[in-house]
Structure formats: structure tokens, C-alpha cells
Amino acid sequence: MIRILKSREALLVGVILVLVALIASRFPAFVAPANLVNVLTDTSPLIILAIGQAMVILTRCIDLSMASNLALTGMVCAMINVAYPGLPIPVIIVVALAFGAALGAVNGILVWKLTIPPIVVTLGTLTIFRGIIFVISDGAWVNAHEMSPAFTGFPRADILGVPVLAWLAIITAAIFFVVIARTPLGRAFYAVGGNPDAAVYAGINVGKTQFWAFVLSGMLAGLTGYLWVARYSVAYVDIAKGFELEIIAACVIGGIAIAGGSGTVMGAILGALFLGIIKNALPVVGISPFWQLAISGAAIVIAVAFNARAGRRKGRIILKRAEAGTNG
């Protein structure tokens, strides 16, 4: 029980509740159910992306190309919709998942087979993917009137008062809880990130495991690409530019250790929600959105400081007297 209370997840839940309570004390409308659903829906892309990024960071890698993957896959989906307006949405979703996964596989292959550091690989593909958008679209926008109503309507469709976009975040979270906890691949993420040398002894292929983490993060970036373009009814070169930093921030705040091997899906979700609530609350409270960056930044620094302290506390106590001294 003490373990649960001490965990990063519990701490974040507490912080989020305090934050919401503070905002609600001045602006009760913020906690109206309809507005909370709005906040969740608004944060859903970040939640889905943070879960994908968490898989990658767990394996001691990082995926800087997620936002570019999102924009490229979003553009591909939009252009397919323009060319074949009658194509059913499930097909578009499968295309988005597959195309995003393929882009993730490019990162994965480079990290696995050429053993290039992930930060270099994904910094490269970050630029390349954006470049490809420009090439395939000629720099032109795909606008709302060119997209079919079914294409743009899907993420906004209402099920039990909650938009499909938010449902998809919930479903993604549920699937990845199982992937992380109950599949050999999920456990291998922790093994590879926690102790890569030991993973080899356990018969785990480190590079291959990292490859699959990149495929999963790419897949989720691709899915979000379609949802993003459909929700905002526009696709162009620069959508979600710089968003990769927010994704990583959500993971770090959620307690996913940048050094790999430690963190939970719940942590990534709570980290994303924390940023999402701040983003949505600032205009309500009347603080300039520019402060949002400063607040996010401060949250990251505090989170990292927490992570570092948590790591240090592990120091063993060797002398009985010292042990008694710290207890008394």
C-alpha cells in the first residue's frame, strides 16, 4: 500500500487533482462534465503519442520523428481522401496505422541494423519526413472543403457523450496496458532498457526489441496523423511542428526514465493529462498561453529532479548504527 502511495503515478494524480481543484475554486465552469470531456478530447492525441514514445524510451531510445511522422501520415491520408472520397474510414485507419508503422520501421531498422544512435536517426527522419510532405503536396494545403464529411466527422462522432477521438485514446491505453504487462515484447522493453547486457544473456535481441518499439511508436503516430488532420480539417507541411518535445515532456513528467527501463503506461497518460489540463486551463484563468511553455518547462525540470532523487534513495545502508541513526 505504501508502495502504491509513494509511486510517481499516485503523486501525479494528486498534483492533477490539486490543480483541477485550484482552477475550479475560481472558475467552476472548468469542472463541468462537458468541459472535462473537452479537455480529455483535446489531450487525446498527446496521450496516444506519449504511450508510443514511452515504449521507445523504455528501450533506452528516443523518437524525435513522431510529430513529422504524424504530419506525413496525416497528409497521405488527406490526399487519399481527396483522390478516393468514397473510401471507407476503417480503410483510412488501417492505412494510417500501416503507413505510420512503416515510417517507424525505417527508424527501427537504422537503429537495429546500422546501430546508429536513435537520437541521430530520428533527428534525421524528423527532417526527412517533413521534406517528403513538401514533395508529395508541393507545399499546398489540403483544406476542409476538399475532405469528405465522413473523413472529418469520424474523430468528432459522439459515443455516449464522448467523441471517438477520446475513445481511441482510451482504447489505445487499454491495449498498451496489456502489451506492456502481459506480452514477452512488453517485458523485453523493460529488460532491454534496464540492462541491455543482461538482456543478451536472457536470449533477448536488443536491436530487434528496439525495432519493434519504433514500429509501435510509428504506428501510433500514424493513427494520430489521420485523427489530427481530420479533427482540424486541414493538412499542410507544418502541422504539429515542434510537438515531439511536448510528447517527450509528457513522458518525462509521467516518470518514464530517459535512461530507459523504468516507467509505466499510466505514467505517460498522466503526464499527458497534466500538460493538457495546464494548456486548457491557462486561457480560462486568463494567463497568456505563452506562459504554458514556461510552466511545461518548469514541470519537466521538477520531474527530472524527482527522478534523480528517486534513483539516489536506493543507496544501501551498510552499518547497523547508521541505519539506526536514520530511523531515529
Add this chain to the structure above:
Amino acid sequence: MQQHAPQSVESPADPVLRLNGITKTFPGVKALNAVSLELYAGEVTALIGENGAGKSTIVKVLTGIYRADSGTINVGGTQVNFTSAEDATAAGITAIHQETVLFDELSVAENIFIGHAPRGRFGLIDTAAMNTRAQEILDRIDAPLSATTPLKDLGIANKHLVAIARALSVDARVVIMDEPTAALSQKEIEELYELVNRLKAEGRAILFISHKFDEVFRIADRYAVFRDGEKVGAGLMADVNEGDLVQLMIGRAVDQIFPVREPNTGEEVLRIAGYAHPTEFDDISLTLHAGEILGFYGLVGAGRPS
């Protein structure tokens, strides 16, 4: 009338594991040079050698982590070819590595079964079955541990028990112990010897890597001595004494190992008295003189590097 001749150390059956002409070269170094080695069921073979003699390389070749440049590995009469640690496990070779080869963020049971966890519905890991089986193995080796504890909550000695449990979670014909006593206290070492005897009785072949002669003489039936990547001697423990092994190991006679020293120490350059640290050590006093080498002696965790 006895149908079978009793299997004794003197007349062993066919070896369970036979290495023949194993060579492994790293850039600039010949780590193993045409090494042969045989392990027999129900026997402990001690692998002895100085640091850099090729002991850990042969372990890595046997467990599928390194691939030999040339040579053959036979397990139970069939030639095998390992491309990964999984292949070695599948062939019935398991290794008890030092406790550093574990995962802090996983539970004890997950550490034991990583790579071969029992599967349930939809191919998902059957956590309940895994925990039950892990607990059975832990109980079998009298480890006072719960299978569901996170590994990071354990001390070094208990982590070592987890490493042993992991090796026993596969039904192995060959068990490799890579300096298993290095981090253990005397009591834990006694428990390990008991375990070795139990594995012997179960008919497993054991490769025991060590450079402590007392333990080698206590538990090994055979020896193999490595020096500079070559096997320089092998045979029955009963036929040798410590001096013979040392001579094989370093290639010189024993009386040359410790040449008489003429201490030529100068004035005191460092004095530490009553030095203490809140958690790591307490009331340490020592002096260091010019021209003197001071040896720190103690178990891992006794505060040596601090």
C-alpha cells in the same frame, strides 16, 4: 548380477558436452586457441585460470553469446550451432551468471522466466502460472523470497539466488557457474555447495569457474586449466595437488609466485583516523607510506571502492 558397470569418476560414460578445437579471435587477441573440453553427467568440472585466460570467453561461446570462429560443440552426441542465448538454452545449457545479469524493474518471477515465460490465452504471459512455478523453484533451493517481489528490493545475496533459480527454471543438462561465490558470504557459499551436490545427484554436468583453490578441491571432480586462451591441462582432481594446478595456471613453479619482498617504504604520506560516512563506513583508520602498496580486502558491498 549387475547389468551395468557403475559409473564412476574413473570410467565415465560419454561426455554430455564436448567442445572440440574451439577458436575465437577478437581484433588483436586470440581469446581461445583450439580449445577442447568435456563435461560429464553428475560431475563437477572446475575451470581454472588467471584473468584473461579465456574462461569467460568459453562461457560466452557455450551460452550462445559469442560464436566461435572454428571448432564444434556436441551436446549429448549431437552437434549444435548456437546463434543466440535462446539456442543454448534450448540445447539444455544454462548458466548461473553473476547477479549483475538481472533486471531491477522486473519482479523476481519475471527475472526467472524472462525469455521463456509460460503463455496463456492469446499468447499472453500467464502471470499466475509464472509466479507459481517461480515460487516452486525458489522453495526448492530454499530461497526465502517471494516470486512477486520487485527485484530492486533485494540485496546482492538474494539477487544471486534469483540468478540460480533462473538457471534452474530450464531443465538443463549442463549448468555453468561463473564464479558463483564471488559475492557470497561464507554461509551462502555453504548453501551453494549443497545446491551443487544436489545438481550432481540429479545427473547434471556442472562447469564450475573459479580461481579459489579451496573451493575447487572441495567440490570439483575434474579440472581443466586455461592459460592465455589454451587448455594447458585437464584431469581428475584426485590426481593433483594445489601446487600442480598453480604451476599449470601460471606456467611457473610455486616458489616463484611470491618472491621474497624487501620492503622499502618511506615516510607516511596518508593517514586516515576515525574516518566515517553516515551510510557507507565507520571509524576507518589506515596509513599509507611512500613506496607502499596498500591492499583493501573485503566482500563486495563491504565498502571497498568507497
